[in-house]
Each structure stands twice: as C-alpha cells, then as structure tokens.
Amino acid sequence: MNKKIQILSILFLGISSVAFSQIKEERLILNKKREPEVKKIEKKKTSVETVKNYPPEEKSANPVKYNITDVPAVSDFKTSTIQGEDVAPKFEGTAQNNYFQIGMGNYGKILADGNISKTLENKLEVGADVHVLSTNGLKKEYAWDSKQSSATLGAFLNSYGEKGKINVNAEYGLENYNYYGIYALEPSSDVDLKQKVNQFKVNGYYDFYSNEILNDVRVKSSFLTDHFNAKENQASILANFSKHAVKLSDNGIVMNADLGLGLETVKTDFALLSKNSATFFNADIAPKLTFAKGESYLTLGSVFNFLNARNSNIMFPDEIKNNKTYWFPKAEFQVAASNEFKFYGGIDGGLKINTYGELLQVNPFLVSDQMLKPTETTYHFYAGLRGDIDETFKYDVSAGFGKMKNIMFFSANNLFSNQFTLDRPGYDFANTFSAVYDDGNVSDIKGSLQYFPLENLVVDAGVRFLKYDLKNFENIYNVPLLTGSVGAKYTMLEKKLSLGFKGIFASDRTTNSYMLEGVGNPALMFQSTENRNDKVGGYADLNLSAEYKIHKNFSIFALGNNLLSKKYQTYNGYKVLGAQVLGGVKITF
Known part of the structure; x- marks a missing residue:
C-alpha cells in the first residue's frame, strides 16, 4: 500500500509540474525579499496575538520556538541566471547547523557551503x-568574459538570558562579476568588463x-564599496x-497597543561620471491599536516620517537640501466567518529609502x-480573502490599488562617450542601467496557495498581476505584467530521499535600447537611436x-536549473545560463 502511495505521489508531482507550467506568471510569496544575514531571528507574532507567554527557562531550553533562519538543509543555490535570485527548493522548514557540502557542475559551476555552531556555558551559542x-x-x-563568483562569510552569537534573547551577527559579502550584456557593439575578447562589490554588515537584535512595554x-x-570607488554607509535602529x-x-x-520608533541614516558617494552624492536621515513613529476577538480584528494606526535629504553632483556641487514630514495611514480589518473564509482589507503607505546596495540586489x-x-x-488600498x-488547502487572494511618487525602475544607459572607439571603460558599451523615477498609480492582483495532499507532499503556487500607470513614461521598464511560480516538495523512503520542484514564470517586459552607428568618413563619433x-x-x-541520505552524517545531492535550456534575458543583453546540473556531497556532524 505504501509503495502505491509513493508511486501515486510521484505521478502527482509530475502532473502538477506539467499543469502549472502553463501559467505564465511568477509566484508571489509574502515578504519574499531575502536579507543576506547569517542569522536572522524572526519572532512569529502579529498585532492580534493575545498571549505571548514565553517562560524564560522553557524558552532557553527550547530555542527552536524562535524561528532562526540560517542556511537550509539544502543550500541556497543560485538560480539559472548567472547572478540571479535563489530558487532552489528548500526541503526542510528548519535550519540545519554543523554541516559542510561541496558540489560541481557544468558551466564550471563550483559550490562550497557550510555552517557550524557550538553552545557554550551559560547558554551562549557561537557559530x-x-x-x-x-x-x-x-x-x-560571448567572446568576452561573463564569469561570476560570489562569497559570503559570517559569524554569529546567540545568548539566552532570563528576560530575553540577544543575537549579534557579522557578515562579509563579495560579488565579483562582469558587465557582459553588450548588444549594440562588438568589442574585442580582452575588454575589461569587471565590477566587484564588497559589503560588510553588523546586526544586533534583542x-x-x-x-x-519594550x-x-x-x-x-552596512558598509559597501565597489570596483569604481563607490562608498555607501547605512545604519538603523x-x-x-x-x-x-x-x-x-x-x-x-482584547486590545493590543504597539508603538514603533525608528532612526535610519544613509550616505552614498559615487566617484564616476556625474559623481552623485546623497545623504538621508529618516526618523519614523508608528503608533497602532488593535481590537481583536478570536481571529477577527480591527487595526488602526499611522506612520509619521521626518526626512532630511541632501543631494549633489558635479553639475550641482552645492547640496540640494530637502526637509519634509510625511503622514501615512495604516488600517486593517479581518472578519473571520470560519477557518475557511476570512475576509480582510485595509489601507497602508510608507516611505522607502532607495540605497545603492539594495538596488544592486535587484539589478x-x-x-x-x-x-x-x-x-x-501615498496610499494603497487592498482587500482579499484567505x-x-x-x-x-491554504489560500490567499487579494487585489489593491495605490498612488505612488518617485516609483523607481531601471532604464538602459546610452554610451557615456560618443567617441568612435572601442577602447572605453567596461561600463560604457550601452550595457549598464540607471535608476529612474516617475509618479503614478499601481494596480495589483495576487494569489497564493498551498496544498497538502499527502503527509510527505506539499504543493504551492502563486501568481501576481502588477500594472503601473505612469505620469511621464509610457511604459515602466523591466517590470513584467504577470509573474508566477509553482513548487512541490516530496519526501519518501522514511525521509531519506527528498525531492523538490520549482518553476518560475514571467511575461514579456518592455525596456529601452539603443542602436549605434558611426558618423563620418572615416567615422569620428557614434550616433545613437533610442x-x-x-x-x-x-x-x-x-x-x-x-x-x-546514505548515512545520518552523509548524503548526496543534485540540482538541475533551467532544465528547459532557455537562454532568456534578465535584462536586455544579459542572457542566463542554459540547462545546468550540479551534484555533490554533504557531511553533517
């Protein structure tokens, strides 16, 4: 009987992948953005929680009740894009400490990954x-270099006290890659396209x-530098x-009262071209009251921001200063008719400080x-059903509409020098992008679901429709109208074998591009058409x-990326790797 269930489960997994692959959209995962921290402690608590009840001794003895996100049992491999986001299925919901794994694959792919921790006296954990x-x-x-490497090295400390828990982590990250997406010119193979970004982070959480009360x-x-001497320092509390x-x-x-107080400062200086410089100091106050009965609730709140901004460049060497106060509404309700049907809605808004480091994570x-x-x-109304x-079967479907100012997206750059030569810096082949801004409205529809047909099988899927109506630009660049994903996780053979599937999909994206041609005979300069x-x-x-898992301390793994072998583009000119297969071994100790 068990064998029949296993065979049916495998068939279901395959059928699910085929059926859901027809959805040309990407999955929306709430709070999907991943901060590259070695140890990030997230307390699973909402404003409608009625009892927190964390006895110190019980908490210290059972630290797993804190959701400590380290490196999952299967490593966060990169996706099939050369520099893209992680998409590898995560087989376990909990982290696994004290292991090391190494793998190799085609395209010269090499992976080394490990995590080690030790609990000392006085319930002090270091790792x-x-x-x-x-x-x-x-x-x-490409005739020119398109290789890339990335590395993250970190250390962390956890201490469990009588009244609370403290976490401190330090992390160094290195991204070493090339501006290889050249589509309008044909440079020589030895052209230097190098870019390198170093970032050091120190975080603490009590x-x-x-x-x-508290x-x-x-x-x-965070402290960031790159190959072209850009510098960015960021701190927040x-x-x-x-x-x-x-x-x-x-x-x-019952009533829950919350008050958030935050301070953030960012200073960014660039040494190239216009030599832009920006300094931001932002203070925010966020009071909130929640009235709850069972799973139904009403939340009323606000966010007040006090922003001091200063910008300058070689065209405007004197700083342009801007001091402004913002108010944003925050309200949400949920009517829980039953566990199967919970209607919710609300309004929110906020201020997002765009930093160079965060923009590089996206592009x-x-x-x-x-x-x-x-x-x-300015505001964002939304309503949904979950x-x-x-x-x-768990589901969440919602729709929203909002008004935004300084919507940030990426526009392709032209040549910075029109001189008719290929002897130019690696960023000056019409192969880079810049952040541009516009005001407008945004409409979104999103849905996600999880399905548990068997104890050892989980299927999930999501879709998002995102439409911008801009004031000045006819189209928003490099943002798909539809995105989606589907995934599945399956364990068998008494959890010795873990299988995973993940498909991501995106619709067509509009961008700007340039056609270049020489002017003159002989040509003295480039002329561009956008x-x-x-x-x-x-x-x-x-x-x-x-x-x-061959042994409790030894296992083998394999990962296949972009198995349809489509060399699609993340941004114009930047093709991704084709079909990839990587295999390796993991030792747990």
Missing part, C-alpha cells in the same frame, strides 16, 4: 557560516520574552514598544553613479532538486 559559488559564464555566447530592539549597519492582551470586556474583546548591472531618491507610497480548508518600446521577452525556468 560561523560560509557560502561560495562560482561559474565560468557563457563562453559560447528580543524580550514578554510583550510588556518588546524588541534591532540595530543594523528600531525599537518596538507594546502592551498586549488588555481585556476590554467579558465577551472576549547588479547598474553603472556606479546613481541619483538616489526615496519612493513614497482561509484554511481542513488543514489541507527605442523606447523594445521587448526583453518572457521566460519559464524549471528547476529540480534531490537529496539522498
């Missing part, structure tokens, strides 16, 4: 983490076990104050000279993963 990945790139597609304190700092589970009546209505092919502005979401059907309605094309990227 280290390493992650290295490199590839030779697309040698058959979390009290109770919600009485709830938690977070401190973050956030304190959350709260008083939860205040009884208001005998019929079960590493930016020229090292950016005009940085904050993005303001539920849990028999603990087998196409503001070029297409990058959509894509479907299929990924499979497997791990087999």
